[in-house]
Amino acid sequence: xxxxxxxxxxxxxxxxxxxxxxxxxxxxxxxxxxxxxxxxxxxxxxxxxxxxxxxxxxxxxxxxxxxxxxxxxxxxxxxxxxxxxxxxxxxxxxxxxxxxxxxxxxxxxxxxxxxxxxxxxxxxxxxxxxxxxxxxxxxxxxxxxxxxxxxxxxxxxxxxxxxxxxxxxxxxxxxxxxxxxxxxxxxxxxxxxxxxxxxxxxxxxxxxxxxxxxxxxxxxxxxxxxxxxxxxxxxxxxxxxxxxxxxxxxxxxxxxxxxxxxxxxxxxxxxxxxxxxxx
Amino acid sequence: xxxxxxxxxxxxxxxxxxxxxxxxxxxxxxxxxxxxxxxxxxxxxxxxxxxxxxxxxxxxxxxxxxxxxxxxxxxxxxxxxxxxxxxxxxxxxxxxxxxxxxxxxxxxxxxxxxxxxxxxxxxxxxxxxxxxxxxxxxxxxxxxxxxxxxxxxxxxxxxxxxxxxxxxxxxxxxxxxxxxxxxxxxxxxxxxxxxxxxxxxxxxxxxxxxxxxxxxxxxxxxxxxxxxxxxxxxxxxxxxxxxxxxxxxxxxxxxxxxxxxxxxxxxxxxxxxxxxxxxxxxxxxxxxxxxxxxxxxxxxxxxxxxxxxxxxxxxxxxxxxxxxxxxxxxxxxxxxxxxxxxxxxxxxxxxxxxxxxxxxxxxxxxxxxxxxxxxxxxxxxxxxxxxxxxxxxxxxxxxxxxxxxxxxxxxxxxxxxxxxxxxxxxxxxxxxxxxxxxxxxxxxxxxxxxxxxxxxxxxxxxxxxxxxxxxxxxxxxxxxxxxxxxxxxxxxxxxxxxxxxxxxxxxxxxxxxxxxxxxxxxxxxxxxxxxxxxxxxxxxxxxxxxxx
Numbered sequence: 001x002x003x004x005x006x007x008x009x010x011x012x013x014x015x016x017x018x019x020x021x022x023x024x025x026x027x028x029x030x031x032x033x034x035x036x037x038x039x040x041x042x043x044x045x046x047x048x049x050x051x052x053x054x055x056x057x058x059x060x061x062x063x064x065x066x067x068x069x070x071x072x073x074x075x076x077x078x079x080x081x082x083x084x085x086x087x088x089x090x091x092x093x094x095x096x097x098x099x100x101x102x103x104x105x106x107x108x109x110x111x112x113x114x115x116x117x118x119x120x121x122x123x124x125x126x127x128x129x130x131x132x133x134x135x136x137x138x139x140x141x142x143x144x145x146x147x148x149x150x151x152x153x154x155x156x157x158x159x160x161x162x163x164x165x166x167x168x169x170x171x172x173x174x175x176x177x178x179x180x181x182x183x184x185x186x187x188x189x190x191x192x193x194x195x196x197x198x199x200x201x202x203x204x205x206x207x208x209x210x211x212x213x214x215x216x217x218x219x220x221x222x223x224x225x226x227x228x229x230x231x232x233x234x235x236x237x238x239x240x241x242x243x244x245x246x247x248x249x250x251x252x253x254x255x256x257x258x259x260x261x262x263x264x265x266x267x268x269x270x271x272x273x274x275x276x277x278x279x
Numbered sequence: 280x281x282x283x284x285x286x287x288x289x290x291x292x293x294x295x296x297x298x299x300x301x302x303x304x305x306x307x308x309x310x311x312x313x314x315x316x317x318x319x320x321x322x323x324x325x326x327x328x329x330x331x332x333x334x335x336x337x338x339x340x341x342x343x344x345x346x347x348x349x350x351x352x353x354x355x356x357x358x359x360x361x362x363x364x365x366x367x368x369x370x371x372x373x374x375x376x377x378x379x380x381x382x383x384x385x386x387x388x389x390x391x392x393x394x395x396x397x398x399x400x401x402x403x404x405x406x407x408x409x410x411x412x413x414x415x416x417x418x419x420x421x422x423x424x425x426x427x428x429x430x431x432x433x434x435x436x437x438x439x440x441x442x443x444x445x446x447x448x449x450x451x452x453x454x455x456x457x458x459x460x461x462x463x464x465x466x467x468x469x470x471x472x473x474x475x476x477x478x479x480x481x482x483x484x485x486x487x488x489x490x491x492x493x494x495x496x497x498x499x500x501x502x503x504x505x506x507x508x509x510x511x512x513x514x515x516x517x518x519x520x521x522x523x524x525x526x527x528x529x530x531x532x533x534x535x536x537x538x539x540x541x542x543x544x545x546x547x548x549x550x551x552x553x554x555x556x557x558x559x560x561x562x563x564x565x566x567x568x569x570x571x572x573x574x575x576x577x578x579x580x581x582x583x584x585x586x587x588x589x590x591x592x593x594x595x596x597x598x599x600x601x602x603x604x605x606x607x608x609x610x611x612x613x614x615x616x617x618x619x620x621x622x623x624x625x626x627x628x629x630x631x632x633x634x635x636x637x638x639x640x641x642x643x644x645x646x647x648x649x650x651x652x653x654x655x656x657x658x659x660x661x662x663x664x665x666x667x668x669x670x671x672x673x674x675x676x677x678x679x680x681x682x683x684x685x686x687x688x689x690x691x692x693x694x695x696x697x698x699x700x701x702x703x704x705x706x707x708x709x710x711x712x713x714x715x716x717x718x719x720x721x722x723x724x725x726x727x728x729x730x731x732x733x734x735x736x737x738x739x740x741x742x743x744x745x746x747x748x749x750x751x752x753x754x755x756x757x758x759x760x761x762x763x764x765x766x767x768x769x770x771x772x773x774x775x776x777x778x779x780x781x782x783x784x785x786x787x788x789x790x791x792x793x794x795x796x797x798x799x800x801x802x803x804x805x806x807x808x809x810x811x812x813x814x815x816x817x818x819x820x821x822x823x824x825x826x827x
Contacts (some may be wrong), residue, residue: 007690042671044521047682055690056680060671062524063681063691064517065547071514075521075529078479078505082692083525083671104510183286243565261478261529270501271474275635277425278460 003028003038007055014203015172016196018085020117021053024178026088028059031084041084044073046093048124049198050117053088067097070105070225073112079259081111086184089119095131095151098267105189106160108255113183113190116153117218121202133202134236145201148261150235156245164190165226166245169212170197171205177242195241208241215244223247281452282335283311283412284343285406286360289352292324292683298350298401299330303632304422305409306334308361311456313461314339314742315632316812321486321570324741326356328691340598340742344814347449348411350404351377352386371407382407382445393431393746402427402434406441409773437679463636464628464739467599468558468606469494469742471532475641479505479529483512486570487581487626488532488560514536516544522682526670528610530638532558534568535577541582545619549589549705550665551680552658553611554620561625563810567824572810573626575738575784578793581621582762588702590616590709592716593762595623597723597741599633601759607641608719612647616665616712618705622716623761623782628739629811651675656687660700664707713763721760724769730754732826733776735801736783737761737790743813744782745805747822758790766797778802780825 007241011017032038041059045051047066054063057253069087077085094116096173107116120138122128128139129146132153136145157165164186168179176194184191195212197205211233219225228249233239262270282823285302289295303313313334318325331342345365351357351541352373352658357379365368370381373387385406386400402423410417410788419438432814462470469491472480482492496506509518512533519529533541538559548555563574575740577677581593592612602624609620649655649669659666666687681690683703716750723741726734726748733754736744741757748755756772758765775780781791781801788804795801803825807813813821 005688005690037672037674039673039674039676042525042811052691058677059680060677061679061689062441062521062551063679063683063685063689064520065543065682068517068544070515071509071517072521072524074509074514075481075523076525077521078507078518079522079525079527080670080672092737100510102593104514162335173641240545256507257505259522259529261476263480264476265474267476267502271470274498275460275462275471278462278635279425279458 003058005056005058007069009056010052010201011049014197014199015049016119016198017053017117017171019170019176019193020115020196021056022137023059023173023180024115026177031184036084040045040082041086042076044069044085045088046089046098048092048122050088050090050091058271067102069093070098070114072103074110077110077112083257084184085112086115087112088115088117089247091120091130091132092122095153101237106157106162107193109161109163109188109251109253110255111187111253112241115180115183115192115194117196118153118193119196119198119202121162121198123198123201125187127201130216130236152230152234153193154230154246155227158223158230162191163188163249163251164245165247167193167195168189168243169195169208171209172212172243175214179245186248188251202228211241212243213240215242215246218244220245220248282333282339283303283449283451284331284346285348285350285408286329286331286332286346286362286363287350287352288327288356288652289609291319291322291326291350293328293597294398294401295328295330298405299332300461300632301405301422302332302408302427304426305405305414305419306332307461307634308418309414309451310456310458311335311451312338312634314341314461314634316342316627317345317630317632318811327359328727329356331361336452338634339748340633341812341815344816348408350408352404360382364792369411371404371411371445373404375777382411384441384444389437393433393436393440394428395437399430399434399437399639402438402469403441406438407445410442410445410446412451412655413449413787414451416442431609441734444750447636459634459636461632461724462598462599463490463630463632464624465601465630466494467489467603467635468622468624468629469498471603471606472610473498473502474603475609475610476528477504477530479507479522479528480532481515481529482532483515483537485534485537487490487562487629489509490556491532491558498726512540513544516541519555520544520548523553523555528614530558530610530661532560534562535562535580538584538805546585546587546589547682548586549587549591551681552617553680554617555608556613556622557619558622558624560629561623563808566600569810571626573739573784573812574791574810575625577762578737578789580625580795581623588713589705590618591762592620592712592760593623596628597738597757598761599628599635600638605643605759611644612642612712616708617668618708623738625739639720639736644715649673649676657689658685658687658701658704660687660704663711664704664782667710683794709763716760716763719760721758721765722772723757723759724772725755726753728754729775730779731776732780733773735781735790735794740782740784740813743815743818746815747818751819751822753771753822761793766795770796770799778793778826780805780822784808
């Protein structure tokens with residue numbers, strides 16, 4: 001099982017998206033080997049460099065529009081709860097254009113997985129700041145450097161009620177694979193912020209390599225502790241960067257009644273009853 | 280007399296709408312056909328609300344300027360509407376708060392004496408009204424028992440007091456006919472959707488579409504459907520598209536402002552070829568406009584919403600029966616042609632209350648489904664541009680949909696030849712849809728088909744135009760489907776007309792502009808843009824001026 005399409009790959013050499021693509025592919029292959037049908041996997045993407053993963057992975061996919069991965073994923077899961085729904089979004093998608101959907105997806109806790117390809121720059125539109133770019137970032141729309149602080153998506157998701165909150169890094173392939181698999185297996189809304197290198201516009205490889213560390217001995221059931229760890233690094237000032245699962249809890253996953261309906265005869269009978277009641 | 284008009288008015292929050300509905304149900308129980316227009320400001324408590332009920336032996340679909348009975352729950356109602364009262368008409372008033380002539384019923388005193396909860400006090404007016412019309416007490420009792428959900432006995436005691444205090448001032452015609460169901464236009468939409476196999480409804484509240492959401496949410500358990508109210512209209516549209524991609528027949532509902540937010544998803548539905556029905560209930564704009572009133576200002580918006588070129592089917596029903604029919608038909612058509620459709624209604628139709636007649640049966644039209652042979656290609660070039668559908672989870676199929684220009688597999692492409700071929704595929708679907716629509720009632724007519732003067736109208740003015748045309752000897756041509764525009768049928772219906780008068784509840788004449796593209800020239804536009812529906816006499820005067 002390769003799960004890779006024949007589409008020509010157009011990511012830049014050294015792009016962090018390759019790592020996410022292959023880690024996700026490995027996770028999906030292992031799920032298939034464990035008995036999940038490949039046909040039951042659906043990938044939803046936004047628009048941006050990350051989203052090309054929809055063309056490259058040979059699974060069901062909904063290549064959606066900028067910012068709107070999560071409502072599409074919600075609709076798919078609502079329509080057919082048997083599907084495994086994974087939404088890949090960029091940081092512009094998830095934290096700018098579609099921030100409302102992210103907060104609500106966390107609040108709602110449907111069983112879907114959000115993987116944010118967080119390269120902290122707009123790549124496909126050739127280098128503008130995003131909600132997670134550090135203070136002072138000079139992009140093509142902000143040549144003087146941005147004078148606002150970044151969003152801390154990990155803290156935001158903890159505050160929004162997400163039941164699985166993790167961060168990983170594209171240069172830690174084993175960790176990436178492990179976290180993505182745990183995210184997909186989690187029952188409920190899983191959020192993974194993937195620190196992703198943008199080889200062309202925001203290559204933070206050295207910066208990350210010097211600062212990342214794996215969360216060890218951390219109690220993932222402790223929301224307060226998770227928040228403290230999440231705030232250690234604010235995506236701007238210099239600080240150690242924790243990788244791993246910050247928080248995980250079990251909570252109800254069916255916010256909405258399932259889709260379906262009666263057969264034509266039963267519908268007809270119920271409708272006739274209603275009309276009779278209304279005379 | 281062969282018809283009756285009644286106005287009931289009071290402060291918002293006093294249950295004027297429900298009282299109006301009861302009047303409709305009582306008149307309907309007497310074998311009459313009824314219609315109610317409900318006028319209310321955008322607030323919860325206070326302000327002036329009124330309902331005008333008109334009932335007759337034959338179908339009525341508009342109100343008149345003059346009334347036979349004025350039911351005043353406050354002084355303001357008398358002040359505002361006394362001029363509506365016909366010579367010889369009667370007033371029934373809440374004697375505790377309304378001064379002047381007429382049949383006096385002291386509502387507070389009655390509920391106190393009857394030890395009934397204050398919510399029952401309108402029942403005394405209903406009782407007084409019924410007696411004034413010569414309705415037998417047994418009918419009042421039957422209707423109250425059927426139509427009021429709680430405090431039935433208290434309501435009946437209070438109604439009886441009003442009944443006994445009143446006196447007969449007019450006679451209703453006795454038709455001997457069975458009553459018809461009483462529905463709002465929005466309820467007709469909801470039931471039409473359910474009848475057509477709706478599996479999910481996604482909506483964010485917005486007047487005047489919210490009562491579809493409420494109706495379907497109330498019926499969801501009974502019908503096993505899912506009714507979902509997400510964070511905003513953007514999410515509404517995208518959630519619906521996700522669900523449709525996974526195989527569910529879904530609709531969304533909104534008004535103009537919400538549809539603005541949905542347009543990016545609407546265009547996505549066009550490109551990705553995902554079926555979705557949008558119920559667009561119009562109200563006056565621009566912007567927030569006049570939330571609780573009506574307009575026909577979004578026709579050209581509905582026809583052009585969303586970037587790029589893709590087929591869409593837009594229908595504007597003029598009656599509750601058509602609303603039911605087209606709600607289902609547009610769901611069928613969206614699925615057959617894998618493209619978005621719009622049911623264009625407005626406040627007057629959606630929140631109007633009607634005696635609901637017979638609906639036409641929809642032609643059988645199912646989606647084209649993949650048969651499981653060979654390799655699945657979501658956008659396979661096939662007959663008429665319609666590629667067979669498969670859904671995620673289907674064994675042997677990888678289902679890839681895409682907002683980018685794409686190839687037959689759903690993979691992004693910038694290849695000029697493929698892009699052009701796929702654009703032609705979308706066009707083929709539009710042509711195929713137009714051909715299938717030839718089997719649907721796309722153009723309605725009324726009045727004298729040979730009359731020199733033709734009224735060209737659309738949507739909820741259907742009733743008032745038909746009645747005015749009947750009285751003035753005019754013909755009415757009303758396209759119900761507005762995209763793809765049924766040019767040949769509209770031209771055939773207008774053949775020989777010397778004067779074409781467009782009647783529209785907007786200021787710029789949007790249908791007049793639309794038909795001009797098809798070589799039809801409206802000579803005059805009679806517009807109304809104050810948010811209120813045409814009263815019959817009002818339209819007649821306007822038509823006489825326009826055709827003089």
